[in-house]
Amino acid sequence: MINKSKYWICPSGYEVASPRIVEAIYAECVPVLISLDHVLLFGDVLDWDAFSVQVSMSEIPNMKxxxxxxxxxxxxxxxxxxxxxxxxxVVNDPSRRFDVFHMILHSIWLKMLNVQISR
Structure with a gap:
């Protein structure tokens, strides 16, 4: 069923960042983000609007x-x-350019750069 799906519904769940989003990407489905409080992984770097659909809680009845x-x-x-x-x-061992390890380091670097600029 998953292999035939175009979209993957990703409610926020109990965590700050839902693992459902990464599962959707691994399954090659377009994530459908349902929440006002999603903390989008690498949101400071990636344009989530380019590869996901965001649906508010009030729009759930009209999601189809x-x-x-x-x-x-x-x-x-x-x-x-x-x-x-x-x-x-993707987690690689050893780490490769643009994998999750590099993305985390890049996000930290951007946050530190922003803190230094705002001082």
Missing amino acids: IILMDIPEDEYLRMHERVMQMQRHF
């Missing part, structure tokens, strides 16, 4: 319509971007 109204060419662009984003969520 929202997803069916996404034109096929737009879905294909999002799906292609999901495929491109996979490497950023």
Whole structure:
């Protein structure tokens, strides 16, 4: 069933960042983010609007319509971007350029840079 899915529903759950999002990316599905409080992994670096759909809690009853109204060419662009984003969520040993380890270091570096600039 998962292999035939185009979209993967990702409610926020109990954690700050839901593992469902990474599971969706691994499964090559476009994540559908349901929450106002999602902390998007690498949100300071990645353009989540380019490869995910965000649905508010109040829009849940209309989610099927929202997803069916996404034109096929737009879905294909999002799906292609999901495929491109996979490497950023992979753990390699040893670490490789742009894998999750490098993304974490890059996010920390950006945060430190922003703190220094704002002082």
